[in-house]
Amino acid sequence: MARIRDTYLGQAWLVLILSLVFGGTLAGVHVGLNDRIEANLRAETLSRIPELVLGDEVGSRPDVVLLEDGMEVQMADGSMLAMQVSEQEVGGHQVFEVLRGDDRTRLGWVARGAGQGYADQIEILIGLRPDAQEITGLYVLSQKETPALGDAITGLPFRSRFVGVPADRAVEITKEERAAAADRSKILALTAATISSQSVCDIVNRTVADIRLELGK
Amino acid sequence: MMIVVSVGLAASTLFGMAVVISYVLGWANKAFHVEIDPRVIRINDVLPGAHCAGCGYVGCNDYAEAVARGEAAVNLCAPGGPACAEAMAAIMGVEVEQTWPYRAVVHCTARANQRLLRTEYRGEPTCMAANLVNDVQGCVYGCLGIGDCERVCDYDAIHVVEGLAEVDYEKCTGCGACVDICPRSIISRIPFKAEQVLVIKCSNDDFGVEVKKVCQVGCIGCKACTRFSELLTMAGNLPVVDYDADDYLLADFAASLEKCPAESLVFVGTPSRADLEATAEEELPERIVPEFETTVDKTDWWG
Amino acid sequence: MELLGNLLLIAIGAALINNFVLTYFVGICPFLGVSRRLDTAFGMGCAVTFVISVAALISWTMTEFVLRPGALVPGWILNLGARDTGAAEVDLSILSYIVYIFVIAASVQFVEMYVRKFYPALYKSFGVFLPLITTNCAILFACLEIMKHVNAREWGLVESMVLAIFGGVGFTIAIVLMAGIREELELADVPVAFRGAAITLVVAGILALAFMGFTGVGANIQKALTGETTASPADIRVESSGESAP
Amino acid sequence: MAVDEPTAIERLISGIIPENPVYRQLLGMCPTLAVTAAMKPAMTMVAATAFVLICANLITSLIRQLLKPHLRIVVFTLTIATFVTVADRFLAAYAYPMSKELGPYVPLIIVNCMIISRCEVCASKQGVGVALADAFGVSLGFMLALASVATVREILGMGSWFGLTVLPDGFPRWGLMVMPPGAFLTLGLLLALVTWFAHRRSERRTAQRERIG
Numbered sequence: 001m002a003r004i005r006d007t008y009l010g011q012a013w014l015v016l017i018l019s020l021v022f023g024g025t026l027a028g029v030h031v032g033l034n035d036r037i038e039a040n041l042r043a044e045t046l047s048r049i050p051e052l053v054l055g056d057e058v059g060s061r062p063d064v065v066l067l068e069d070g071m072e073v074q075m076a077d078g079s080m081l082a083m084q085v086s087e088q089e090v091g092g093h094q095v096f097e098v099l100r101g102d103d104r105t106r107l108g109w110v111a112r113g114a115g116q117g118y119a120d121q122i123e124i125l126i127g128l129r130p131d132a133q134e135i136t137g138l139y140v141l142s143q144k145e146t147p148a149l150g151d152a153i154t155g156l157p158f159r160s161r162f163v164g165v166p167a168d169r170a171v172e173i174t175k176e177e178r179a180a181a182a183d184r185s186k187i188l189a190l191t192a193a194t195i196s197s198q199s200v201c202d203i204v205n206r207t208v209a210d211i212r213l214e215l216g217k
Numbered sequence: 218m219m220i221v222v223s224v225g226l227a228a229s230t231l232f233g234m235a236v237v238i239s240y241v242l243g244w245a246n247k248a249f250h251v252e253i254d255p256r257v258i259r260i261n262d263v264l265p266g267a268h269c270a271g272c273g274y275v276g277c278n279d280y281a282e283a284v285a286r287g288e289a290a291v292n293l294c295a296p297g298g299p300a301c302a303e304a305m306a307a308i309m310g311v312e313v314e315q316t317w318p319y320r321a322v323v324h325c326t327a328r329a330n331q332r333l334l335r336t337e338y339r340g341e342p343t344c345m346a347a348n349l350v351n352d353v354q355g356c357v358y359g360c361l362g363i364g365d366c367e368r369v370c371d372y373d374a375i376h377v378v379e380g381l382a383e384v385d386y387e388k389c390t391g392c393g394a395c396v397d398i399c400p401r402s403i404i405s406r407i408p409f410k411a412e413q414v415l416v417i418k419c420s421n422d423d424f425g426v427e428v429k430k431v432c433q434v435g436c437i438g439c440k441a442c443t444r445f446s447e448l449l450t451m452a453g454n455l456p457v458v459d460y461d462a463d464d465y466l467l468a469d470f471a472a473s474l475e476k477c478p479a480e481s482l483v484f485v486g487t488p489s490r491a492d493l494e495a496t497a498e499e500e501l502p503e504r505i506v507p508e509f510e511t512t513v514d515k516t517d518w519w520g
Numbered sequence: 521m522e523l524l525g526n527l528l529l530i531a532i533g534a535a536l537i538n539n540f541v542l543t544y545f546v547g548i549c550p551f552l553g554v555s556r557r558l559d560t561a562f563g564m565g566c567a568v569t570f571v572i573s574v575a576a577l578i579s580w581t582m583t584e585f586v587l588r589p590g591a592l593v594p595g596w597i598l599n600l601g602a603r604d605t606g607a608a609e610v611d612l613s614i615l616s617y618i619v620y621i622f623v624i625a626a627s628v629q630f631v632e633m634y635v636r637k638f639y640p641a642l643y644k645s646f647g648v649f650l651p652l653i654t655t656n657c658a659i660l661f662a663c664l665e666i667m668k669h670v671n672a673r674e675w676g677l678v679e680s681m682v683l684a685i686f687g688g689v690g691f692t693i694a695i696v697l698m699a700g701i702r703e704e705l706e707l708a709d710v711p712v713a714f715r716g717a718a719i720t721l722v723v724a725g726i727l728a729l730a731f732m733g734f735t736g737v738g739a740n741i742q743k744a745l746t747g748e749t750t751a752s753p754a755d756i757r758v759e760s761s762g763e764s765a766p
Numbered sequence: 767m768a769v770d771e772p773t774a775i776e777r778l779i780s781g782i783i784p785e786n787p788v789y790r791q792l793l794g795m796c797p798t799l800a801v802t803a804a805m806k807p808a809m810t811m812v813a814a815t816a817f818v819l820i821c822a823n824l825i826t827s828l829i830r831q832l833l834k835p836h837l838r839i840v841v842f843t844l845t846i847a848t849f850v851t852v853a854d855r856f857l858a859a860y861a862y863p864m865s866k867e868l869g870p871y872v873p874l875i876i877v878n879c880m881i882i883s884r885c886e887v888c889a890s891k892q893g894v895g896v897a898l899a900d901a902f903g904v905s906l907g908f909m910l911a912l913a914s915v916a917t918v919r920e921i922l923g924m925g926s927w928f929g930l931t932v933l934p935d936g937f938p939r940w941g942l943m944v945m946p947p948g949a950f951l952t953l954g955l956l957l958a959l960v961t962w963f964a965h966r967r968s969e970r971r972t973a974q975r976e977r978i979g
Contacts, residue, residue, distance in 0.1 A: 011239075011243060011834065011837075012235075012239030012242070012243065012837060014829070014832050014833070014834070014837065014841060015235050015239055015837060015840055015841060015844065016232065016235050016236060016239065018235075018841060018844050018845070019231045019232055019234070019235035019622075019844060020228050020231070020232045020235075021228075022231065022618060022844060022845075022847075022848040023227045023228035023229070023230065023231030023232060023615065023618075024224050024227065024228040025848065025852075026227060026231075026614050026615060026618065026848060026851055026852070027223050027224040027225075027226070027227030027228060027614065028220075028224055029614070029851070029852050029855050030223070030227070030611075030614035030855065031219075031220050031223055031224070033855045033856065033858070033859040034611075036859040036860075037855070037858045037859050037862070040858065040859070040862035041862075043862075044862070116738070116739050116742045117739070118735065118736060118739055119735045119738070119739075120538075120738075142866075146735070146941060146945070147803070147923065147924075147941050147944035147945060148923065148924075148939040148940070148941030148944065149941055195736065195739065199739070222598070226594055226597065226598070226612070227612060227614065227615055230586060230594070230612060230615060231615055231618065231619070234619065234622065235622070238622060238623075238626045241626070241630065242626060242629060242630065245629075245630050245633050245634070246633065248637075249633040249634055249636065249637035249638075250637075251636055251637055251640075341707065341708075341709060342709060343707070343709070345707060346707060542946060543946050544800070544870075545795075545796050545799040545800040545946065545949065546796055546800075546874065547796075548795040548796050548799060549792075549793070549795060549796070549879050552792065552795065614851060614855070617847050617850060617851045617854070617873045617876060618844065618847040618848060618851060621843045621844075621846075621847045621876050621877070622840070622843070622844065622847070625839060625840050625843050626840070629840075651839075654839060654843070654877075655877050655879045655882055656877065657796045657874050657877045657878075659877075660873070660874060660876060660877050661870060661874060664870045664873055664874075665870070668870075711958075712961075712962075712965055713958045713959070713961045713962035713965060714954075714958045714961075715961075716961075717792050717954075717957055718954050718955070718957040718958035718961060719954070719958075720954075721950050721951075721953050721954030721957060722950070722951060722954035722955065722958075724950045724954075725947045725948075725949075725950030725951035725954060726947070728946045728947040728950050729942075729947040732945065732946070732947060
């Protein structure tokens with residue numbers, strides 16, 4: 001017994017036992033909590049879909065009940081609408097096809113897009129009409145823009161400027177109020193955050209350009 | 218079933234990694250083993266660990282290694298004092314020779330009013346900065362009195378009194394912090410063989426009339442003191458005391474003292490009994506402690 | 521050209537734009553503690569850069585082959601051991617934090633023993649920094665960044681090493697700059713309350729302000745490199761008018 | 767064993783103000799700067815750190831006899847890393863938005879110098895009771911420090927506190943406070959304030975002692 005004690009491993013027996021015990025406990029925690037974390041990840045994107053696709057019929061931040069393969073959304077007029085969501089990979093973007101629960105008619109599309117913002121990557125979700133001709137909503141998943149200036153892109157005022165914008169023409173940034181009002185494709189830039197607004201428009205253009213052709217069919 | 222597999226797999230992966238790493242570290246511990254003299258560790262424990270470099274080494278660890286190698290004397294640690302020297306001697310099994318504590322001495326004796334050609338200095342209130350300005354005061358050797366040494370001293374043993382740095386010998390441990398910080402390096406560390414030690418309190422190396430132009434009490438380099446005691450020798454225009462001479466304790470400097478026209482040849486150290494009685498009746502000035510007013514004053518903003 | 525451009529972006533990103541110390545706040549303890557003198561600061565910077573590269577190398581290999589969901593080794597062991605379970609993709613990423621810190625602590629100890637044995641002079645000058653590095657957040661942060669990108673299957677070994685080395689370089693730049701400033705501070709008349717860490721933090725704040733100037737650089741380099749200007753409206757319109765009929 | 771080991775109560779009290787981990791011992795600076803952009807992430811970080819610190823102190827003081835000097839640090843890091851992973855997974859499962867916002871700073875608790883120093887200074891030398899008291903004290907101290915920095919930064923930066931708007935809309939939001947330079951400046955100034963108070967108190971105390979003495 002003494003001989004083992006002074007070998008290299010013998011001295012470090014405490015480390016070995018601890019690593020065994022901790023490895024086991026961690027795996028236990030992992031098994032216990034993993035699916036809950038998976039659900040959280042999925043929920044974050046799915047819970048945004050109704051708002052993006054149905055726009056003001058549902059109102060901002062509706063309460064969504066996530067079911068096994070789809071979800072139930074409380075409409076603005078109080079009725080509950082069941083929806084199915086199928087996930088696809090189109091043009092290099094993760095795209096969700098949103099179908100009505102009962103007659104499986106297509107309510108719209110939601111696509112995930114990402115690109116270089118002013119400071120770091122920006123990740124967004126874009127809602128499109130069933131025929132993918134018009135943008136019905138926009139939501140910023142993650143961004144690290146300058147706080148108090150760039151991070152206004154997550155605010156509702158800026159996002160609602162994209163609703164109803166035609167998808168066949170590129171979106172541009174303007175500084176004047178009048179130009180934005182006149183042409184739907186011109187988005188009024190955020191004051192003192194033009195680069196962030198421009199980055200969001202670039203991402204929207206690139207994502208829409210990638211997926212519009214397939215979705216249109 | 219799935220749980221058992223993943224728990225087993227995770228535990229075994231970590232266990233495998235721990236085995237590999239502890240094997241490698243164990244082997245490295247053996248292969249790269251640098252024998253450190255056990256005495257160094259014990260000496261390090263004895264040393265105060267102030268890293269003051271009073272012993273002339275970069276830190277306590279270097280001094281401990283030097284002592285273990287036998288290169289350094291056991292008594293160089295000033296903050297540690299005699300207790301630490303004995304302990305180290307015990308570790309090294311070496312006899313401690315008679316040692317004297319080192320103390321700091323300021324080689325300038327002129328108060329602010331005794332220094333001539335002074336101009337009002339309103340720059341950075343540190344000696345280091347004031348030293349860069351050339352005509353702050355006539356004497357380019359003497360004390361500037363702005364108190365860099367006072368701020369650096371950890372033992373509160375040196376204070377600027379009326380513009381001149383004064384050492385409080387009860388508290389001074391001779392750690393040498395003030396010696397390094399003084400931009401004019403007029404503070405030196407001298408072995409105090411007795412309670413009181415003769416010191417030349419001036420560092421003005423000019424001769425005669427130039428000294429008189431800039432200072433009322435500076436040493437004019439007249440060599441009078443060296444004629445009355447062979448322990449005093451001239452180096453340039455300033456006398457130097459030979460402390461290491463074995464008959465230093467018996468030497469009588471009374472004659473040199475009384476012949477010295479300036480006030481720079483003086484005894485320094487803890488006041489002897491005679492001095493205490495001489496000033497016993499004088500009542501002490503009431504000690505006023507600065508009540509803390511505002512942060513502005515704390516920054517000792519000048520003028 | 522694409523790989524090189526990407527590497528350049530990561531390098532400049534780690535060293536200047538998202539400087540480890542001034543933007544991500546990692547490695548503050550040594551940054552405040554060791555930046556008193558220039559040479560010790562530079563020594564600390566080099567030590568951190570060296571250890572960060574060693575740790576990144578080992579942690580990339582561990583992530584790529586063991587910890588990544590669906591990595592080779594656990595799948596291989598599983599098929600070997602329990603063929604019938606046909607278990608779903610095995611995911612050991614839970615172990616990543618403990619593996620990284622284990623690797624860092626072990627590599628720092630190994631490097632310290634190695635340097636003490638073969639380069640005593642070098643050990644005397646910056647050996648004291650090595651134990652300090654084990655609890656340095658910058659190293660673990662680099663490993664976490666690498667894990668995030670490797671799990672998302674974006675980075676290989678080269679990108680990870682570039683991030684690690686230039687992260688270390690960024691750390692060295694920050695700590696040497698700070699050491700230079702703090703040596704000037706010795707001469708300045710710092711109010712009592714601010715002496716020590718407080719003035720260092722305030723100065724670091726101003727330094728971070730300066731480094732914030734780099735934020736836009738990343739986006740512009742990306743544009744310059746990939747030659748893609750903003751998706752110009754012209755090419756979109758051409759494409760859509762070409763086939764307007766469904 | 768040093769004769770005058772501080773008792774549990776002394777450890778608890780000293781952890782909060784006198785030996786506050788952030789303001790007095792200058793430990794745990796990385797999280798203090800990184801997560802205090804708003805109160806909610808700051809308090810979540812404090813909860814996670816407290817959980818890890820208490821468990822780590824508990825385990826370390828339980829196994830302190832078996833510790834070998836040269837393996838001490840490796841054992842500490844292993845225990846801390848395990849509890850941090852557990853905390854991180856719990857956060858991801860039960861408070862997902864918070865975990866997303868804290869991002870890489872939850873695993874960085876492992877190299878938080880505060881925890882390792884508490885393990886080394888207190889837990890590896892004293893009994894479980896004292897170790898737990900010390901952990902509570904230091905966690906409270908850490909909470910105070912983070913709360914102070916987060917309050918200043920959130921109110922000035924976002925005009926809100928814990929998410930509830932505090933300042934009227936007219937008040938301009940000082941974006942810099944939420945960004946890294948704001949963190950450095952706020953902590954630097956608060957640290958100076960604390961040092962000034964401590965300096966004043968000790969100054970007044972020595973002045974009193976002088977007058978009495």
